[in-house]
Amino acid sequence: MIRLKHVVLGAVGLPIVILLGAWVGFFNVGASSGHWKVTAWFLQLAMRSAVRTYALAVDAPKTLDSRGLPAAAGHFARGCAICHGEPGEPRSPAVMRMLPQPPDLALTVGDWTDAQLFRIVKHGIRFTGMPAWPARDRDDEVWAMVAFLRELPKLDANGFRDLALGGSQPTAPAALADCTRCHGGDGGGRGDLVPALAGQKEAYLLASLQAYARGDRTSGFMALPVTGVDPADLAALARHFAAQPSVSADSDQVPAEVIGRGQQIAEDGIPERNVPACSGCHIGSDKNPLYPRLDGQHAAYLERQLKLFRSESRGGTRFWRIMATAAQRLTDDDIRAVSAFFSKRSAGPQ
Ligand code: HEC
Ligand code: HEC
Ligand code: HEC
Numbered sequence: 001m002i003r004l005k006h007v008v009l010g011a012v013g014l015p016i017v018i019l020l021g022a023w024v025g026f027f028n029v030g031a032s033s034g035h036w037k038v039t040a041w042f043l044q045l046a047m048r049s050a051v052r053t054y055a056l057a058v059d060a061p062k063t064l065d066s067r068g069l070p071a072a073a074g075h076f077a078r079g080c081a082i083c084h085g086e087p088g089e090p091r092s093p094a095v096m097r098m099l100p101q102p103p104d105l106a107l108t109v110g111d112w113t114d115a116q117l118f119r120i121v122k123h124g125i126r127f128t129g130m131p132a133w134p135a136r137d138r139d140d141e142v143w144a145m146v147a148f149l150r151e152l153p154k155l156d157a158n159g160f161r162d163l164a165l166g167g168s169q170p171t172a173p174a175a176l177a178d179c180t181r182c183h184g185g186d187g188g189g190r191g192d193l194v195p196a197l198a199g200q201k202e203a204y205l206l207a208s209l210q211a212y213a214r215g216d217r218t219s220g221f222m223a224l225p226v227t228g229v230d231p232a233d234l235a236a237l238a239r240h241f242a243a244q245p246s247v248s249a250d251s252d253q254v255p256a257e258v259i260g261r262g263q264q265i266a267e268d269g270i271p272e273r274n275v276p277a278c279s280g281c282h283i284g285s286d287k288n289p290l291y292p293r294l295d296g297q298h299a300a301y302l303e304r305q306l307k308l309f310r311s312e313s314r315g316g317t318r319f320w321r322i323m324a325t326a327a328q329r330l331t332d333d334d335i336r337a338v339s340a341f342f343s344k345r346s347a348g349p350q
Helices: 004-024 037-055 069-084 105-111 114-123 139-154 157-165 171-183 202-214 220-227 231-243 256-268 299-310 320-327 332-344
Strands: none
Touching: 037 114, 069 139, 069 157, 105 139, 114 139, 171 220, 171 231, 202 220, 202 231, 256 332, 299 320, 299 332
């Protein structure tokens, strides 16, 4: 029998248990594993219902004024695209891991009425990262944004740029500035784990950029810069870095016998373990344009890549498996020696 006593105990006890759970740290606030299905469902229900209810009080105009479109588009490029993406520039992988994920608005605006969009854009959505409109009593601006959101699904990359930036195309120089932050103005690679790009084969650079963009080669550092760039600009960036004069990367002292062992592996391979000679693919200018040059590359970077190949954590062009097989037959000492050898080889023209 359920008595009043039990109800009272439950009413008092449940909040205490929840509070205790929170205090002990039972609830996982990490965003890595997603919500439980029921939590996700509940949060969406609460959000959608609240928007629907509060939007009843919004007095929507019969037709949306299109004069604010350029400003709204310009604001969208600076203030919204960072989370929601924009035509021609999909959402970044970092944003895709937000919880909840900011939707691609071109696909979702059709789900909402004008009044509901107004409500969302003006007030934001609590606990999600979706901000309120920065100026409180500028409903005119919010309506301009709603008008823009209605246009958004019809815009391609050029149409969006025309509207938001008056037709200027700032991505190429802006993207290059982004690359040189890490790869250096001379393309030499800042720090031993950032590869030198200067003088690398153009086809290999482009194929690698495309591999990062597709996710076939994974790197958090490279995923962000490539996803922001127009595919056409990737080719220009590859051409730019390939045309720069090579720079010799490292000056560390390495014992001569280590370099000698590296040279032996590079030129003869390790026949008893079926390791092919690296020179067959990596030395000489007549080789497949997708086989990268290794001369003058940072030794630490080469070592890191060989270990990634060995554990099959490094994809890349369609030829990456060749390297995974070769690297699986190398010991740590082999890797160190052959990397030191290539990094010391003259990085001059081949
Ligand atoms: C910091 C990231 C962030 C920024 C900046 C941001 N949003 Fe959002 N937005 C979100 C998230 C996250 C959601 C999803 C909320 C949810 O599902 O509960 C969202 C949801 C929305 C929705 C509802 C769409 C749907 O179908 O659920 C609209 C409309 C919207 N945002 C418009 C905008 C506009 C316009 C701007 C710029 C003024 C903007 N957002 C800026 C993160 C952001
Ligand atoms: C935040 C630092 C950072 C930025 C910004 C950056 N890179 Fe990188 N880049 C790296 C690192 C680190 C690696 C090695 C990643 C790996 O392990 O695969 C790399 C690898 C590369 C490679 C592969 C080279 C090879 O030898 O395989 C290319 C090509 C490249 N970057 C080009 C670019 C271009 C073009 C840009 C600008 C659009 C850019 N990077 C921006 C850090 C950066
Ligand atoms: C049959 C041709 C072939 C042989 C032999 C070969 N490689 Fe490669 N190597 C490749 C290809 C192709 C890639 C580019 C893989 C990709 O990114 O898709 C590569 C990439 C590399 C990279 C990464 C370079 C960078 O800029 O990220 C290193 C390091 C490397 N090889 C070292 C070696 C060593 C050391 C040997 C000898 C033990 C060797 N390779 C033998 C074809 C070969």
